[in-house]
Amino acid sequence: xxxxxxxxxxxxxxxxxxxxxxxxxxxxxxxxxxxxxxxxxxxxxxxxxxxxxxxxxxxxxxxxxxxxxxxxxxxxxxxxxxxxxxxxxxxxxxxxxxxxxxxxxxxxxxxxxxxxxxxxxxxxxxxxxxxxxxxxxxxxxxxxxxxxxxxxxxxxxxxxxxxxxxxxxxxxxxxxxxxxxxxxxxxxxxxxxxxxxxxxxxxxxxxxxxxxxxxxxxxxxxxxxxxxxxxxxxxxxxxxxxxxxxxxxxxxxxxxxxxxxxxxxxxxxxxxxxxxxxxxxxxxxxxxxxxxxxxxxxxxxxxxxxxxxxxxxxxxxxxxxxxxxxxxxxxxxxxxxxxxxxxxxxxxxxxxxxxxxxxxxxxxxxxxxxxxxxxxxxxxxxxxxxxxxxxxxxxxxxxxxxxxxxxxxxxxxxxxxxxxxxxxxxxxxxxxxxxxxxxxx
Numbered sequence: 001x002x003x004x005x006x007x008x009x010x011x012x013x014x015x016x017x018x019x020x021x022x023x024x025x026x027x028x029x030x031x032x033x034x035x036x037x038x039x040x041x042x043x044x045x046x047x048x049x050x051x052x053x054x055x056x057x058x059x060x061x062x063x064x065x066x067x068x069x070x071x072x073x074x075x076x077x078x079x080x081x082x083x084x085x086x087x088x089x090x091x092x093x094x095x096x097x098x099x100x101x102x103x104x105x106x107x108x109x110x111x112x113x114x115x116x117x118x119x120x121x122x123x124x125x126x127x128x129x130x131x132x133x134x135x136x137x138x139x140x141x142x143x144x145x146x147x148x149x150x151x152x153x154x155x156x157x158x159x160x161x162x163x164x165x166x167x168x169x170x171x172x173x174x175x176x177x178x179x180x181x182x183x184x185x186x187x188x189x190x191x192x193x194x195x196x197x198x199x200x201x202x203x204x205x206x207x208x209x210x211x212x213x214x215x216x217x218x219x220x221x222x223x224x225x226x227x228x229x230x231x232x233x234x235x236x237x238x239x240x241x242x243x244x245x246x247x248x249x250x251x252x253x254x255x256x257x258x259x260x261x262x263x264x265x266x267x268x269x270x271x272x273x274x275x276x277x278x279x280x281x282x283x284x285x286x287x288x289x290x291x292x293x294x295x296x297x298x299x300x301x302x303x304x305x306x307x308x309x310x311x312x313x314x315x316x317x318x319x320x321x322x323x324x325x326x327x328x329x330x331x332x333x334x335x336x337x338x339x340x341x342x343x344x345x346x347x348x349x350x351x352x353x354x355x356x357x358x359x360x361x362x363x364x365x366x367x368x369x370x371x372x373x374x375x376x377x378x379x380x381x382x383x384x385x386x387x388x389x390x391x392x393x394x395x396x397x398x399x400x401x402x403x404x405x406x407x408x409x410x411x412x413x414x415x416x417x418x419x420x421x422x423x424x425x426x427x428x429x430x431x432x433x434x435x436x437x438x439x440x441x
Contacts, residue, residue: 025216030237031156035294038203046253054184061243064204075214114335133336141329148316159293166286194398
């Protein structure tokens, strides 16, 4: 094991305007985080429990920024994709397990995200959701397989910025109860809140966001010399932009909505008679932008990891990778035909991702303290990562327990198997780390 050394400091080597122009990779992760699934969790929390879970909403961007920072360190210090680093340090089976975890989490999410995009498009235009599902699948396939990462990054920065503005504006036209909001800062987790709490945190601390970061930085040719810029990128996107996004949506829902079963589109439409048409359209436009940016960002994640595992390039210069991106985009089209209420499905998708997230965090922490990197984490970074692991693991366990409490069916049974496999894998990684630390101390 390498000797422990302090984290590299992110000193601004350029001006703020220069950093603002150059940032980007973490905004792609932010475009997934600031998506309809996060929105569904925030709406369900605010409409169902008023301001009670405000503390979770505030914790979410902090935890998300910390998770992205750790993933950023691993990517910059190794200058390799996370799958390659896992295979070199832990072995091929562990690499395949990580790939499978991401493909399952991102694949299920892709279908429900497409349903949201198609539903919003149908609401605005009057054209059927099925038609929009096919149209958006083709647009994403052509755009990402043809133009690649740079197109996605530009779209992510523009759409996320626009989404944040739209939701902040909608928050200004609803009446807020400041007293109740202050009470919501006290950490409590009443019965029935585990699923939405896991969904809120899962929007920011998700396995897809953690694992994609090394590849998006590779696409920009970032290395250790870009440490300051990369840190600024994480803070601006996950802590600031995503934090404002989350708080604004939650406050709108907690202030004027009272039906936690509302769909994301239904929540926007309900604002019309409650607080005016301006709020309705601001919310609807924000939802549309968030859904489209998330669909594009989520599309590239499984191809990144699969291509890396197979030894392919993770750029459109490699036709095999391009084919993976196009195939994953086109396979999302059936999502537009899924029945049922989209809000519950979106929350469930994020909660399912939360099950796989502790494993990803444990992997990153292990690698950041192993021979994979030239300088291991500082005590502070490890403490923060450890707390992140405990919080995400606790929420994941609460979610599984809540699902099993309703009875073991096909869905809950599959969730249980998924959780047991990844839970055991997480404990094995933690045990391996502790054994190595004891042996080298």
